[in-house]
Amino acid sequence: MTLILGIAGSFIAITGFAVLLETPRKYVPLAGLAGAIGGGIYLYCTQKEMDVVLASFLSALAIAFVSHVFARVFKAPVTVFLIAGILPTVPGTGMYRIVYYIIENDREMCGYYLLQTLEIAGMIALAIFIMDTVFRFRKPQRERGAD
Template structure:
């Protein structure tokens, strides 16, 4: 468990460094780093328990997307400020490197294997972000509709009082 926490702290530092390169405003760097560290921690836990790279990538991306949406709502900023740097931790960069490596070595079977794994991992990230966006859009739009209906009822009551 200590190793997982240590690796997550490393992910936090890496995401903050990547955020500096991407010119994320300073006041959001720590939060983007925490989002990436939490996503990486989820990835590591799921990978240890299931052994599935796809499940761990999907659930790590779900954690990152939810965290990015929460931070965006709290700080009233675009979700991408947090989502793009935080996804650094789960993007299959090593898989992309291995694809090119095995192509250059003319080992087409290995390159096609890593191509398939990389595409699946990237697809899991995209699907996770899409699902979280849809669910949270429904949740937040329902909340706005409830607030509008409540404020609409209050407006009707005040109009009735003014008439009387």
């Protein structure tokens, strides 16, 4: 139940965010779909008590993959789907907790979340990096400008 609500939520959230980024109408639901897949994987992983960092990595990997596939199928730049779709994994939670514990004067927890946020940011970078590299391999030279 929570999972379904979470997936539906990510779809709505990313659809909204895509509008904020001025994504053309026909791509808005697709961006939402990419986000829903990522959000669903993230939620599923955390429900299975997986580490947040690993969950972020897996969902970012899935989103990057889906974005690249969408970009090729629907002939649009990857950015269109990637920027909106990656949002569920961006460590907003960590940022908030860092500030919260600074104000609470809890150095230990603050440091913990600071490190975790940096780790998640690094994992997102790694996921995008991997997918970009993978898809660059199997792309003919003349289409280079297209992604």
